[in-house]
Amino acid sequence: MSIATSSEERFAQASQLQLTWWRFCRHRLAVISLAVVAFFYLVVIFADFLAIADPHAVDARRSFIPPQGFALFDSGAWSPHVSGLKGVRDPRTFKLTYTPDPARKLPVKFFVRGYSYNLFGVIPTDRHLFGIEGGQPVDGVFLLGTDQLGRDLFSRLIVATRISLSIGLAGVTLSLMLGILLGGISGLYGGAIDTLIQRLIEVVRSIPTIPLWMGLAAALPNTWSVTQVYFAITLIISLVSWTELARVVRGRFLALREEDFVIAAELAGASQMRIILRHMLPSFASHVIAAVSLALPVMIVSETSLSFLGLGLRPPAISWGILLQDAQNVQVLAGAPWLLCAAVPVIIVILAFNFLGDGLRDAADPYG
Amino acid sequence: MTVLEVERLSKSFPIKSGLLQRETGRVRAVQDVSFSIARGETLALVGESGCGKTTVARCILRALPPSSGAIRFSPQEGTTIDLAPLSRSALRPIRRHIQMIFQDPYASLNPRMMVGDIIAEPLLVAGVPLAKRQARVRELLELVGLPPAARTRFPHAFSGGQRQRIGIARALALDPTLVVADEPVSALDVSVQAQIINLLLDLQDRLGLSMLFVAHDLGVVRHVSDRVAVMYVGRIVEVAPTIALYARPRHPYTEALLAAVPKPDPMLRDAAAAPRGEVADPANPPPGCAFHPRCPHAVDRCRVELPELREVAPGNFSACHRAEELTLVGVA
Numbered sequence: 001m002s003i004a005t006s007s008e009e010r011f012a013q014a015s016q017l018q019l020t021w022w023r024f025c026r027h028r029l030a031v032i033s034l035a036v037v038a039f040f041y042l043v044v045i046f047a048d049f050l051a052i053a054d055p056h057a058v059d060a061r062r063s064f065i066p067p068q069g070f071a072l073f074d075s076g077a078w079s080p081h082v083s084g085l086k087g088v089r090d091p092r093t094f095k096l097t098y099t100p101d102p103a104r105k106l107p108v109k110f111f112v113r114g115y116s117y118n119l120f121g122v123i124p125t126d127r128h129l130f131g132i133e134g135g136q137p138v139d140g141v142f143l144l145g146t147d148q149l150g151r152d153l154f155s156r157l158i159v160a161t162r163i164s165l166s167i168g169l170a171g172v173t174l175s176l177m178l179g180i181l182l183g184g185i186s187g188l189y190g191g192a193i194d195t196l197i198q199r200l201i202e203v204v205r206s207i208p209t210i211p212l213w214m215g216l217a218a219a220l221p222n223t224w225s226v227t228q229v230y231f232a233i234t235l236i237i238s239l240v241s242w243t244e245l246a247r248v249v250r251g252r253f254l255a256l257r258e259e260d261f262v263i264a265a266e267l268a269g270a271s272q273m274r275i276i277l278r279h280m281l282p283s284f285a286s287h288v289i290a291a292v293s294l295a296l297p298v299m300i301v302s303e304t305s306l307s308f309l310g311l312g313l314r315p316p317a318i319s320w321g322i323l324l325q326d327a328q329n330v331q332v333l334a335g336a337p338w339l340l341c342a343a344v345p346v347i348i349v350i351l352a353f354n355f356l357g358d359g360l361r362d363a364a365d366p367y368g
Numbered sequence: 369m370t371v372l373e374v375e376r377l378s379k380s381f382p383i384k385s386g387l388l389q390r391e392t393g394r395v396r397a398v399q400d401v402s403f404s405i406a407r408g409e410t411l412a413l414v415g416e417s418g419c420g421k422t423t424v425a426r427c428i429l430r431a432l433p434p435s436s437g438a439i440r441f442s443p444q445e446g447t448t449i450d451l452a453p454l455s456r457s458a459l460r461p462i463r464r465h466i467q468m469i470f471q472d473p474y475a476s477l478n479p480r481m482m483v484g485d486i487i488a489e490p491l492l493v494a495g496v497p498l499a500k501r502q503a504r505v506r507e508l509l510e511l512v513g514l515p516p517a518a519r520t521r522f523p524h525a526f527s528g529g530q531r532q533r534i535g536i537a538r539a540l541a542l543d544p545t546l547v548v549a550d551e552p553v554s555a556l557d558v559s560v561q562a563q564i565i566n567l568l569l570d571l572q573d574r575l576g577l578s579m580l581f582v583a584h585d586l587g588v589v590r591h592v593s594d595r596v597a598v599m600y601v602g603r604i605v606e607v608a609p610t611i612a613l614y615a616r617p618r619h620p621y622t623e624a625l626l627a628a629v630p631k632p633d634p635m636l637r638d639a640a641a642a643p644r645g646e647v648a649d650p651a652n653p654p655p656g657c658a659f660h661p662r663c664p665h666a667v668d669r670c671r672v673e674l675p676e677l678r679e680v681a682p683g684n685f686s687a688c689h690r691a692e693e694l695t696l697v698g699v700a
Contacts, residue, residue, distance in 0.1 A: 013521055016480040260476035263431055264538065268490035269463035282480045 020286060023363040030359020036352040040165060040345070047162045048117035051155035052131045052141050055318055057115070061087075062150030064336045065098050068142045070108070080108040082132065082141050106132045108141060145338040147326055156318055157342055163319040165349070167234055168299040172292050175238035179245025180288070186246065187253025188276075194250075201243045209240055213302070217311035226317040233312050237302045241295055248291045252284035259283075286364035293357035297350040304346055320346050369445060371546050371578040372428065373404040377437035377452075379423050383651060395651045397423040399602040401437075402677075405546065410572060410579040412589040412610070414625065415599035416647050421582050424599075425548050427452075428580065429468055430459050441466065443545050464494055467539040469549040473531035473556070477523040483534055484519030490541045508537040511574075512567060529560035533567065540571070548580045553588055565591055587629045590614060598622050601648045601658040604677055608684040615698045618686035620663045623696040631699075657689070665694055 014022070025031060043050060065085065072080050084104030087096050112133050116126040131141060144153040186197040216236045220229060256262055256279070265275050306312030307321025308328075315322055323342035327333055333340065378400060383393040398420040405411045413421045426432040428439055430451055439451040443465040451462065467490070470476035477486055484505050491501045506516050512533040523531055532552060539547055552568070553561040565588055571577055572592075583589050589596055590610060597607045598621060606619040617623045645662045648654055654661055660670040669689050677687040688694070 011525060013525075015522065019524070260470045260472055261478040264468065264470065264476055264535075265478075265489060267429055267431065267463055267466075267468050268493050268538075268542075269460045270489065270493045271460075274493070278481075279478055283478075 016282065016286075020363045024359055027359035027362060029355045030363075033352040033355035033359070036348065037356055040161060040349055040352075043158060044162045044165050045120070046129075047159050049119060049127070050129050051152075051158050052114070052128060052143075053152035053155045054115035055151060055156040055159045056316060057151060059150040062140070062142075062146050063096075063148055065142050065146040065150075066336075067145040067338050068100070070141070070143065074105065081105045082108060108132055144341050145336065147336070147339060148332065153323075153338065153341065156323060157320075157345065160318045160320050160323055160342070161345065163230070163313065163317060164300055164303060164321070164346075167230065167237070167303045167319070168296045170231075170234045171238040171241065171299040171303075172296050174234060175242035175295065176245055176288070176292060178238070178242035180249050182242070183246035183249030184253060187250035187257070190254075197246070198250075201246060204240060205243050207240075209302075210305075212240070213237070213306055214309070214311050217306060222314075226313070229313055230317065233303060233306065237299055237306075241298060241302075244295060245288070245291055248287060249284070252287055253280065256280045256283055286360070290357055290361035290364045293353060293360050297353035297357075300346070300353075301350060369407050369442070370404045370440075371407050371409075371442055372580070373438075373440040374424075374428065375402050375438045375440070377401045377424065377427060377439065378435045379420075379427055379432065380435050393651055396602050396653070397650055398427065398434075401599070401602075401604055403597050403604065403607060405578055405580060407578055408572075408576045409595065410577070410581055410593045412581045412583055412593035412596045413599060414583050414586055414589055414596055417584060418647055418650065419599045420602040420650070421584075421599050422550055425468075425550050425580060425582050429466060429548055430454065441546070464490065464542040465545045467542065467544040467547055469532075469535055469539045469547060469552045471551040471555055473528050473535055476535050477531055479523055481522075482519065483521055483523060483526075486523070486534060487537045487541055490538065494542055504541065505537075508541060511540065511571070512537045527560075528556050529563055532556060532560075532564050536564075536567065536571070540575070543575075546578045546580065548582070550582045551584060552581075554584060561588060568592055585629060586614075586625050598625065601653050602650050603658065603687065604685075605659065605687045606685065607677070608681075608686075612681070612684055613698075617696045617698050618680050618684055618691045619659075619688045620665050620694070620696060621659050623698070624662075626699050627697075629699065657687075665690055 068082060068085075070080065070082060072078070074081060082105075083100035083102050084106055085098040086101035087098055089096050108130055109132065110130050111127050112131040113126045114128040114131050116124065119125050140152060142152055142154070144157065146152055147156070182197050186194045213236055216239075217233065220232050224232070262275060262279050265279050270278075303312055303319060304321040304324065307319050308324045310325060312321055313319050320342050323339075324346075327339040327342070377398055378396070379398040380394040380396045382391045383395060384390065385392050401420075401424055403411060413424060415421045423432065427434045428451070430439075434452050437452060440448050441451050441462070442448045443462065449462060451459070454462070477483075481489075484502075487505050487508055488501045491504055496504070505519060509516055509518055514530065514533055514537070518526070518530075518534070523534065526534065536552075549568070553564050556564060568579075569592065572579070579592075581589065581592055586596070593610050595607065595609050596613045597604050598613075598619065599605065600621050606613065606617065606622045608618065613622060614626065617626060644664075648658050648661070654671075656672045657663070657666070657670045657675050660666040663670065667690065673689065675687045675689045677685050678691075680686045680691040
């Protein structure tokens, strides 16, 4: 054998994971999507820190304030500020509309004190990334405007990200466990158990999802707390989505059982456990990851649509679906079109997850 | 002394169809196959695709359970075990004595394991301590002609021929009594085939290997095997020492296979002996001798009576009614 050059040597000693990563990096769109998804999960982790105003704080005086600009310079000098608002009553409709009052400049500061929360759920603090200190009750940084009850939409959107994205993760974890367990049993033992599980999957998949979810969600007692409803919804969503993962796992098991290298391990006298853990699981872990990244957006959309229809989470919980619920009314929308902005992160995240899943799937088998 | 004695081995597969998966027929992949392999001997099992040779190999390795028959295996002198009825767990301690070289060097190595770990796996499973394993892996790599640096690389860095060497090293790791090679060179380029054949010859000399060498043509077999068994539609039609079989085949099918071996000299090429028609369907074999629809020498008797495998010359068995009267053409 000829002496390998350093790049050949790098390739020769590259593990499966490295090869997959190199291949993934060649998929430009998937890498961008990975960054987008990572950004959204950072927002989830630091949601309260990034929020400007308390997402639950109601103030009738701030009702339907339109999105507000943000100036970085004041007559050439660095001084981020927002203009104060001046309420003007329309003489014909008697509707109060807010217009910027350039005379009042409110400086935007970083790491300001605001409402108190627990960072990562444990550290009590009241620091926020930015905001204004003091000012009249009506003053604030309303990047995306406010809703009917005067709650800051930007802060609500950020806090909603937490529930909407974590419900996907929790649901996928649950359906992954179900899927690997049932799919593994199905693929490994075959025979009557396999037939039974496969027919069960077919039955579950043949039930139309929206009526099923509606029925189950309607059955939730309305005395339940937000947390209880959250977990119940997670359970309902993953009840259907495990079937897809179970099929992937079963298919891989069936394919791998016939692979020469698995037979070789068996002929070497390896135990069933060793064959599964050492030879089979590593071979389909990447496929499962790809399947998961494609299952996540389905979960997120499911939660959003359930909440939008009023069947999922209910206020005071905040999720994208609940924010969009406010935008159901055409009259409200005509006056406050900015309420629709909750649809934007849904679209971005779903697209990013789909591209990411695509890239992962392509990269999953670097030998193919 | 015999290492392996296969007696009247049969394997059939059910044909299932319909919603309830009812059995509607059986494919008789292997029927009444008997042969033996002596210590240090290489027996070649030759036949066209679908003749059941791989099924025989897989039954001996017990990757498949045989339908009937005995597979008597002697791991050491004096002990003989019938592998045919053993359960999966009873087989595990015996596995180490019979190893396999696979046909496809790309599918038979786990792409997620380093070459050193692949070769060491049988040792690890057998409970050999780490230091001894590492020493043995180095020894095996040298034995099959690979550099010691190969240990830390992954299979994707190797060519087909090199991968086949890795597969051979893995098969030899535990000093098996019997090696079953399932078409070990048919997936390789011709030039690489020669290298692997030479390696196997070298290993036969140095290690005194007993080997069952499965092949689909008589081209490569000539150099490797001591004896050749020719299979057709699930049955052995001829068994003879290699030299005798090539010089004077005793079955028309062997003659046809020999005629199909590529010859380097174009003047010697002839298409006359190439068999007509297709291989018979093992689910529905023709009556009498299965080869009679393709045989240029077939007579009425061949169409009704199944010929038994019988000794027609010393050490030379044939399943042809006309073995004695025909003078068949071999290769020089």
